[in-house]
Amino acid sequence: MIWRQVKLGELVDNFSVRAKDVGGAEGLDFFGVSNEDGIIKTKYAAEDKAEDYKIIEKGCFAYNPYRVNVGSIGLVSDETRGLISPAYVVFKPKPKSIIPELLFKFLKSDEGLRQIIFYARGTVRQALRFEDLCNIEISIPEYKDQSSLYLKLINLQEKSNLLGAELQNQITLVKKLRQHLLQDAVQGKLVPQNKSRKLSGEPASELLKKIKAEKAKLIAEKKLKKEKELPPIKPEEIPFEIPENWVWCRLGDLSLYSEAGSSFKCEEVPVLKGEWGVIKVSAVSWDVFLEDKNKVYSKIQPDDISAKINVGDFLISRANTSELVGKSVVVKGISKNLLLSDKTIRFKFSDSISTDYVHLSNNFPKHAREYYALMGTGSSPSMKNITREHMRNLLIPLPPLAEQTRIVQKLDELMKYCDDLETSIKESQSTNEKLLQQVLREALRGDSEKNELSEIGIAAEPKVIE
Numbered sequence: 001m002i003w004r005q006v007k008l009g010e011l012v013d014n015f016s017v018r019a020k021d022v023g024g025a026e027g028l029d030f031f032g033v034s035n036e037d038g039i040i041k042t043k044y045a046a047e048d049k050a051e052d053y054k055i056i057e058k059g060c061f062a063y064n065p066y067r068v069n070v071g072s073i074g075l076v077s078d079e080t081r082g083l084i085s086p087a088y089v090v091f092k093p094k095p096k097s098i099i100p101e102l103l104f105k106f107l108k109s110d111e112g113l114r115q116i117i118f119y120a121r122g123t124v125r126q127a128l129r130f131e132d133l134c135n136i137e138i139s140i141p142e143y144k145d146q147s148s149l150y151l152k153l154i155n156l157q158e159k160s161n162l163l164g165a166e167l168q169n170q171i172t173l174v175k176k177l178r179q180h181l182l183q184d185a186v187q188g189k190l191v192p193q194n195k196s197r198k199l200s201g202e203p204a205s206e207l208l209k210k211i212k213a214e215k216a217k218l219i220a221e222k223k224l225k226k227e228k229e230l231p232p233i234k235p236e237e238i239p240f241e242i243p244e245n246w247v248w249c250r251l252g253d254l255s256l257y258s259e260a261g262s263s264f265k266c267e268e269v270p271v272l273k274g275e276w277g278v279i280k281v282s283a284v285s286w287d288v289f290l291e292d293k294n295k296v297y298s299k300i301q302p303d304d305i306s307a308k309i310n311v312g313d314f315l316i317s318r319a320n321t322s323e324l325v326g327k328s329v330v331v332k333g334i335s336k337n338l339l340l341s342d343k344t345i346r347f348k349f350s351d352s353i354s355t356d357y358v359h360l361s362n363n364f365p366k367h368a369r370e371y372y373a374l375m376g377t378g379s380s381p382s383m384k385n386i387t388r389e390h391m392r393n394l395l396i397p398l399p400p401l402a403e404q405t406r407i408v409q410k411l412d413e414l415m416k417y418c419d420d421l422e423t424s425i426k427e428s429q430s431t432n433e434k435l436l437q438q439v440l441r442e443a444l445r446g447d448s449e450k451n452e453l454s455e456i457g458i459a460a461e462p463k464v465i466e
Contacts, residue, residue, distance in 0.1 A: 001141040006137070007134060008103075012092065012093050013091060013092055020052065028083045031084050033072050039080070041082075054084050055084075057080070057081045059076065059093065060076045061100070062074055062089065065127040065129055069126060075100055075104040077101065089129065091133070098140055101150060111437075116133075116136065119136055149443060153440065163432050170425045178418050185360060185407050186361050186364075191410050193245075201403075202401075207401060210350070211353070224256065227252065227392070245400055246403075247397075248397060251358070251362065251392055252392030255392070260346070265297075270294065271296050274337075275296055276297050278340075284317040284329050286329075289332065291334055291335065312330065314328060314329075314331075314347045314348075315328060316328045316345045316347065318342075318386055321383060321384070322376060322383070325376050325384040330355050345391060347391075354404035367395065371395070
């Protein structure tokens with residue numbers, strides 16, 4: 001192939017044809033441009049000014065001068081004929097200069113986007129006018145050879161897409177594996193059960209008795225307030241079977257007490273060193289305490305710091321999105337002076353209970369997520385609220401303490417394996433994308449012969465998860 005480097009001004013013509021100049025706008029649909037879907041129909045049009053809109057038809061490119069820098073450019077590749085905003089740039093390739101689809105692939109590539117950004121003008125808002133577009137450079141073979149090049153690129157794109165789909169499927173399988181492991185953990189299936197009392201410790205029923213006695217003692221000493229009695233567990237409430245030395249109980253049976261923060265008056269600015277802040281609902285997210293999600297309450301230490309969050313605290317989100325409401329975290333580390341908000345509940349447990357085990361029992365099992373979704377109320381479908389009593393009534397499958405510890409340790413080990421798998425797959429996804437862009441870049445600057453485009457591999461396949 002013979003290649004030449006040219007500016008787009010040699011390959012394209014401005015196509016600024018108004019509807020009023022070619023028979024009017026009657027019967028024509030309005031279109032816009034999306035960075036993902038290209039040319040699309042739109043409802044956001046000034047229909048009373050349709051006659052001033054530009055015509056787009058087969059072979060036309062169109063873009064908003066202020067949004068092309070994010071890849072928002074489209075090509076009409078079918079027989080569509082319609083109207084597009086007069087503020088848009090519309091152009092067409094000159095006859096036998098460049099295949100439209102090849103030019104479109106270049107403009108959507110990393111190299112094309114780099115040049116679009118480079119040649120755009122403006123300080124506050126950059127814009128790419130048609131005359132700026134004309135300065136962009138591209139290396140192309142002769143017109144008669146472009147179809148062959150384009151077909152090779154399409155073939156490679158398809159291979160990359162297939163691998164990309166498989167990699168995404170692998171990510172989905174890892175997520176399913178995590179859920180399966182978490183469900184097995186709370187059903188007593190993750191680790192072999194020790195039937196020997198010497199190995200497993202006293203049965204979970206004895207733990208409950210100890211907690212009840214400890215709580216009664218603290219109430220008698222007026223160190224705790226008596227909480228509302230929890231209802232007995234009905235057989236129809238139990239979602240699955242558990243080992244014989246386990247017991248079903250409620251979250252409130254395991255906690256010594258629970259408390260919420262107050263509705264503090266705060267400034268919507270991040271907490272700095274030495275200041276005191278209140279966590280936002282977003283601080284409790286899945287399995288991580290996000291201490292940077294906060295707002296300033298006081299520049300100096302408040303008189304009452306009983307709501308201060310400490311390492312080891314078990315927190316549940318009372319108000320959040322429908323997906324996150326009822327989610328809990330165990331605070332593993334904290335560097336700021338932060339207080340509970342009124343939308344977050346803190347539970348304190350006896351030393352007879354593994355807080356990490358309670359955390360996984362509250363967060364991940366199917367029955368827990370379904371319970372909180374059912375209990376959640378709110379005027380908005382996206383935001384839900386639950387009460388402290390809803391939390392206290394959640395069913396928890398409780399094993400002996402030694403089993404709790406073994407389950408948490410084994411789960412940590414397996415989750416680390418899942419993390420490594422996910423990292424490996426994401427690295428393959430990144431490699432796949434980078435290599436495809438490299439191929440496009442080399443192909444459109446005349447290096448494809450040297451690299452034997454059709455033979456370039458995309459990415460190493462990840463470990464297969466079954």
